[in-house]
Amino acid sequence: MIDISCPRCSNGVTQRFYGPCETCREELRSTQASAGSEVAAQAYEPKMNVTPNAVALKE
Ligand SMILES: [Zn+2]
Structure with a gap:
């Protein structure tokens, strides 16, 4: 233990x-x-928006 x-x-x-x-x-x-x-909530929302675009790029 130290005194600080x-x-x-x-x-x-x-x-x-x-x-x-x-x-x-x-x-x-x-x-x-x-x-x-x-x-965490703010970081989570963009991911939900990115997913449709990522799927669209694949098609
Ligand atoms: Zn303090």
Whole structure:
């Protein structure tokens, strides 16, 4: 365990690795989780549009 200052909120924390504190990690996780599902949804739609064109090119 090491004593560090959280790079995000500057609170002093004791944890195994250098990085954001527990609170910040929770926030980052929920932020990235929602952003990730948005990106996944946006990335998924174009694929659905590409498929008909790919089929059309084959014919
Ligand atoms: Zn923090």
